[in-house]
Amino acid sequence: MKENTTIIEQGVIVSTIDGVLNWMRKSSIWYLLFGTACCAIELMQAGGPRTDLDRFGAVFRATPRQSDLMIVAGTVTYKMAERIRLLYHQMAEPKYVISMGSCANCGGLFQRSYSVLKGIDKVVPVDVYIAGCPPRTEALAEGILKIQKIMMREKWLKTRGTKRNFI
Amino acid sequence: MKPAEVYKLLIDRFGEDLILAYVETRNPYIKINNGYVQAICTFLRYNPSTKFAFLSSISGVDYPQRNEIDIVYHLFSPFLNTLCVLKTSTPRDLPELESLESVWKVANWFEREIYDLLGVRFTGHSNLKRILLPDDWEGHPLRKDYKEKNSYHDMETMRPDPLKVLREKNEKSGKSQ
Numbered sequence: 001m002k003e004n005t006t007i008i009e010q011g012v013i014v015s016t017i018d019g020v021l022n023w024m025r026k027s028s029i030w031y032l033l034f035g036t037a038c039c040a041i042e043l044m045q046a047g048g049p050r051t052d053l054d055r056f057g058a059v060f061r062a063t064p065r066q067s068d069l070m071i072v073a074g075t076v077t078y079k080m081a082e083r084i085r086l087l088y089h090q091m092a093e094p095k096y097v098i099s100m101g102s103c104a105n106c107g108g109l110f111q112r113s114y115s116v117l118k119g120i121d122k123v124v125p126v127d128v129y130i131a132g133c134p135p136r137t138e139a140l141a142e143g144i145l146k147i148q149k150i151m152m153r154e155k156w157l158k159t160r161g162t163k164r165n166f167i
Numbered sequence: 168m169k170p171a172e173v174y175k176l177l178i179d180r181f182g183e184d185l186i187l188a189y190v191e192t193r194n195p196y197i198k199i200n201n202g203y204v205q206a207i208c209t210f211l212r213y214n215p216s217t218k219f220a221f222l223s224s225i226s227g228v229d230y231p232q233r234n235e236i237d238i239v240y241h242l243f244s245p246f247l248n249t250l251c252v253l254k255t256s257t258p259r260d261l262p263e264l265e266s267l268e269s270v271w272k273v274a275n276w277f278e279r280e281i282y283d284l285l286g287v288r289f290t291g292h293s294n295l296k297r298i299l300l301p302d303d304w305e306g307h308p309l310r311k312d313y314k315e316k317n318s319y320h321d322m323e324t325m326r327p328d329p330l331k332v333l334r335e336k337n338e339k340s341g342k343s344q
Contacts, residue, residue, distance in 0.1 A: 078301065078319045078320070078322060079300065079301045081322060082320070106326055106329075107326060111326065114308040114313070114315050114324075115299075115300060115308070117322060118323070118324065118325065118326035119326055122322050122323060123322060
């Protein structure tokens with residue numbers, strides 16, 4: 001919160017509502033726990049002690065109703081894409097999507113396959129793409145930081161009621 | 168028991184009409200008549216000198232030149248530690264074979280996969296429907312003449328080449344490379 005003024009003597013902090021809301025949101029990113037292929041192994045690593053996503057306030061939730069962030073980790077087939085779209089629609093606004101790895105970005109290695117979706121952005125709107133096959137956990141942590149930056153830019157009072165990423 | 172001995176045993180039991188050939192390659196196989204798969208496999212499974220109690224895999228190969236689909240059975244005997252490969256072919260226009268579900272229960276899923284990807288129908292199968300692809304999928308994608316559709320439901324199946332897109336964008340804005 002750059003624009004904050006602290007009045008130390010009285011223990012009062014002055015800020016904007018957007019600033020406070022965004023700061024609270026970015027400090028508790030709860031991501032939806034699911035993985036569609038081998039990138040999910042790297043996603044699990046990111047929750048482990050070395051990268052430790054918990055220090056950004058990012059913990060996994062087992063239900064889309066409680067999640068803010070969807071990390072699509074891995075190859076998505078057409079059969080799975082419909083389930084992913086359903087999960088996305090079940091999440092409450094505001095919601096963000098990270099596309100993790102080549103397969104989720106564009107089909108990757110399986111681009112010429114008959115059953116693999118060529119990029120998750122064909123079914124859900126994506127905020128951050130992470131390149132790699134699979135991306136390292138550091139890359140995923142940077143993706144989370146990017147999401148935090150996006151969150152800090154939001155103007156919730158102005159855009160209240162409008163669907164931000166409508167598809 | 169070596170594959171050659173299995174072949175001899177089968178020839179003695181079923182004759183040349185059912186057991187078509189024995190091909191000695193690095194991985195020898197026995198070619199069998201496509202109408203008697205179940206009888207031959209039942210014999211191989213319960214005969215005390217073969218005891219092929221384990222079906223390792225069933226696979227299918229499409230041969231459009233011959234207008235046939237080959238089905239390959241890999242049998243394994245854990246008691247005698249031997250392998251045996253059986254091959255049979257079925258016409259491409261109306262592929263139909265006996266199901267081996269009554270011999271080995273595991274054949275259920277193998278046969279569903281072959282039905283899914285190659286379109287071979289297995290008579291006597293208890294639940295012959297697609298196993299991997301969605302139920303409303305059209306066509307059998309491992310056939311050589313399969314053409315990919317432009318979209319599945321409302322999802323496009325193609326993605327433009329990013330380099331081509333970039334080149335066109337540059338040409339439009341008048342930049343060179």
